[in-house]
Amino acid sequence: MPQSLPDSVRIREVGPRDGFQNEPEVIPTAEKLRLIGMLADSGLRRIELTSFVRPDVIPQLADASEVLDALEPRDGVAYSVLIPNRKGLENATPYAESGRIQEGNFFLSATDTHNRKNVNRTVEESLADLEGTIGAAREAGLRCEGVISVSFGCPYEGRVEPSRVFEIAARLVGFGCEEIGFGDTTGMANPRQVGEFFAEARGALPSVELTAHFHNTRGQGLANVLAALEQGVDSFESSFGELGGCPVPPGATGNIATEDLVSMLEEMGVSTGVELEALVAASAEAQGALGRALGSHLLTAGPVDWSNRAGSRL
Amino acid sequence: MPQSLPDSVRIREVGPRDGFQNEPEVIPTAEKLRLIGMLADSGLRRIELTSFVRPDVIPQLADASEVLDALEPRDGVAYSVLIPNRKGLENATPYAESGRIQEGNFFLSATDTHNRKNVNRTVEESLADLEGTIGAAREAGLRCEGVISVSFGCPYEGRVEPSRVFEIAARLVGFGCEEIGFGDTTGMANPRQVGEFFAEARGALPSVELTAHFHNTRGQGLANVLAALEQGVDSFESSFGELGGCPVPPGATGNIATEDLVSMLEEMGVSTGVELEALVAASAEAQGALGRALGSHLLTAGPVDWSNRAGSRL
Numbered sequence: 001m002p003q004s005l006p007d008s009v010r011i012r013e014v015g016p017r018d019g020f021q022n023e024p025e026v027i028p029t030a031e032k033l034r035l036i037g038m039l040a041d042s043g044l045r046r047i048e049l050t051s052f053v054r055p056d057v058i059p060q061l062a063d064a065s066e067v068l069d070a071l072e073p074r075d076g077v078a079y080s081v082l083i084p085n086r087k088g089l090e091n092a093t094p095y096a097e098s099g100r101i102q103e104g105n106f107f108l109s110a111t112d113t114h115n116r117k118n119v120n121r122t123v124e125e126s127l128a129d130l131e132g133t134i135g136a137a138r139e140a141g142l143r144c145e146g147v148i149s150v151s152f153g154c155p156y157e158g159r160v161e162p163s164r165v166f167e168i169a170a171r172l173v174g175f176g177c178e179e180i181g182f183g184d185t186t187g188m189a190n191p192r193q194v195g196e197f198f199a200e201a202r203g204a205l206p207s208v209e210l211t212a213h214f215h216n217t218r219g220q221g222l223a224n225v226l227a228a229l230e231q232g233v234d235s236f237e238s239s240f241g242e243l244g245g246c247p248v249p250p251g252a253t254g255n256i257a258t259e260d261l262v263s264m265l266e267e268m269g270v271s272t273g274v275e276l277e278a279l280v281a282a283s284a285e286a287q288g289a290l291g292r293a294l295g296s297h298l299l300t301a302g303p304v305d306w307s308n309r310a311g312s313r314l
Numbered sequence: 315m316p317q318s319l320p321d322s323v324r325i326r327e328v329g330p331r332d333g334f335q336n337e338p339e340v341i342p343t344a345e346k347l348r349l350i351g352m353l354a355d356s357g358l359r360r361i362e363l364t365s366f367v368r369p370d371v372i373p374q375l376a377d378a379s380e381v382l383d384a385l386e387p388r389d390g391v392a393y394s395v396l397i398p399n400r401k402g403l404e405n406a407t408p409y410a411e412s413g414r415i416q417e418g419n420f421f422l423s424a425t426d427t428h429n430r431k432n433v434n435r436t437v438e439e440s441l442a443d444l445e446g447t448i449g450a451a452r453e454a455g456l457r458c459e460g461v462i463s464v465s466f467g468c469p470y471e472g473r474v475e476p477s478r479v480f481e482i483a484a485r486l487v488g489f490g491c492e493e494i495g496f497g498d499t500t501g502m503a504n505p506r507q508v509g510e511f512f513a514e515a516r517g518a519l520p521s522v523e524l525t526a527h528f529h530n531t532r533g534q535g536l537a538n539v540l541a542a543l544e545q546g547v548d549s550f551e552s553s554f555g556e557l558g559g560c561p562v563p564p565g566a567t568g569n570i571a572t573e574d575l576v577s578m579l580e581e582m583g584v585s586t587g588v589e590l591e592a593l594v595a596a597s598a599e600a601q602g603a604l605g606r607a608l609g610s611h612l613l614t615a616g617p618v619d620w621s622n623r624a625g626s627r628l
Contacts, residue, residue, distance in 0.1 A: 005506070158620045188618050190581035191540050192319070218618065219530070219574035219611035222537040226505050252615045260533035267504035297533035301566045304502050304532070306472045 006234035008271035012046035013039050017082050019243025021060050029063045031289050033070050038282035040077050043274040051082035052091035068095045078102040089133050096140040104142040109149040110165050113156035127171055134175040146172030147181035153188030162197050166204040179209035187217020191227035198231035211235040214256055215245050221256035222264050241283035242295035257296035276303045320548035322585035326360035327353050331396050333557025335374050343377045345603050347384050352596035354391050357588040365396035366405035382409045392416040403447050410454040418456040423463040424479050427470035448489040460486030461495035467502030476511050480518035493523035501531020505541035512545035525549040528570055529559050535570035536578050555597035556609030571610035590617045
């Protein structure tokens, strides 16, 4: 273990968008607002709230405007929305201009096949669209993150060259992104690969925030976090309760759980700014609202209690 | 990521003892034999089969003799039994002498409180017993592993000093153990701690095999494996399907799943000798026999398929 692990990390909570979008039932707006409030109260400082998508395609997020209208800005909290296209940006712009959201998250895939299956475009076609959209988002005052799906392997095309991912990332930086998220969308990454990837990424993309977005599909999500951390990566995305994350195949685990991530990091002495008990309470609330057991480990095991001499957690 | 990761590791499969013992129902002996056969067929070279315990206390393992009578020795496979006391050793001795088992696993806890709750003795009292038992086991021809529970933290006593764990380990080595297993019995370890622990352990215990036994209680089991691996640890214990592991609190995850461990290691280029598809088939068989969903991630997600260009796993 190198002595050079970051002292602190930034975590973007993606559950209110990625998690709620993947639930079979539409979560009532009031419940969403309650959960988002609990997440912000726990100390999370980056929260992806929703996305402006077609309500007939994704009814789970049809209340995007209601969510944004109701949420008051919070000092120190950057709220973001996922922006899939120019129409989505048009809907988001008034909220950017009024200071209700601070960040926009834009995405494409590292491979043509995955990108076509997801948005019916080649990578080049997506990049051509993103150039204008990201430029306009910056004019509206949004800080922009570009997220590259299947950065560590594609279920359709297999291996993905890091150099290709960095090339796409550099284009996004050229469009105005200040942060690039690298998604292990179907959980194909391993820690050795992740370590090598980020060792290279720092050289290839020197002046931009590098964010790791791992899935726990094969149980290796936190091991990949450790490998990234050892390369100095200090920005992560995760989802409370282990919600969402495009479970592939059906039933598989998606995103790493924010509370499992926070527990590991805080136990290692890496500061997250998050109050773990409060975060677990938010996941417990979500579990109750959704009426099914969520995948988070901390929800069952609870935080490590080093002071325990009475065995009260047993 | 250092370049010095081990090229290969040894894995002891503990499911047939640790897993079957913790099932509410007694698994029929024929089913146990079938599963053990599948595990050995998958390439696992160390398998803990059962334990000689009081059948009124642990009826799940009451068929220990039947299991050992039926299992033929296999070239290259070390079968072991967990030996809790002198009486257990007496029952195991004929199987050691006839070459049906090759190893004995002996255990105690790193703290007095945990040891008392588990076996109603202080650590010193357990050590006094173990000296004679391990000596006799060696005379019967068994290679001996001493397992130290709660090596990374105790739910009753909190922090555990590594120096105390190494002191207990050195005593066990003095009794004749050729291998020491360090158990994270309730999943309190974090990767930084694990890295520091094994960096010290190599100096404190230079001439003995060091084996890491992690639990996935808080989702960090494979991250702890990575941290140990980076310190040169090349021996691990795990349980197929994620069976067993003394789930604390109830419902929590216990042992790391052998197939999740094998997947991560093989993807990293660390050889395990295990055929992953065959191992997953054994876990699927156990899942069917037990009639409930097991915690293993690979059981749902399947192995990573880098050659996939048709998306057949989607």
